[in-house]
Amino acid sequence: MPRVQQTEWDAPDCSQWIAAIDAAVGQYPAGTVVLLAHSLACTAVAHWAKKYNRPIKGALLVAPSDIETPAYTFPSTGFTPIPLEPLPFKTIVVTSDNDVWVSAQRAHYFASCWGSQFVNIGDAGHINADAGFGPWPQGMALIQQF
Secondary structure, three states: OOOOOOOOOOOOEHHHHHHHHHHHHOOOOOOOOEEEEEOHHHHHHHHHHHHHOOOOOEEEEEOOOOOOOOOOOOOOEOOOOOOOOOOOOEEEEEEOOOOOOOOHHHHHHHHHHHOOEEEEOOOOOOOOHHHOOOOOHHHHHHHOOO
16 A cells, blocks of 8 residues: 655645645546545645545545644644535545544534545544554455445
8 A cells, every 4th residue: 555755744734745645646547546644634635635636536534633723733834724625535534532633523524524424433542553553453444445
């Protein structure tokens, strides 16, 4: 499974991130790609879809951070406002009840706006290695829905 290599993690720039997504997606036949995005990358996928409108099979959007909340204090450029238009491909938003970067209610709002299936996996933190995740069979099962 190829990975999109972003160049800047400490001060991410949305235009650079979505250009990298587009370059990666463009290497495959239209309609065959499934994106797996985590945290701020979920917002990047929404921006990418709005700008490039490339046909893909779908996207699994895990723990979509709410960059519009005051809790976000690290430097980033161009990610706000978060696009709230329906995404033109199948999407599944996965969240938890105790993610410090997004409330379950706000994640549900994103899913509703984007036209996504919504999955809440309970008390799972930010659904990353720091929250105790390694191999994630439930995530792999969700990807199989595409």
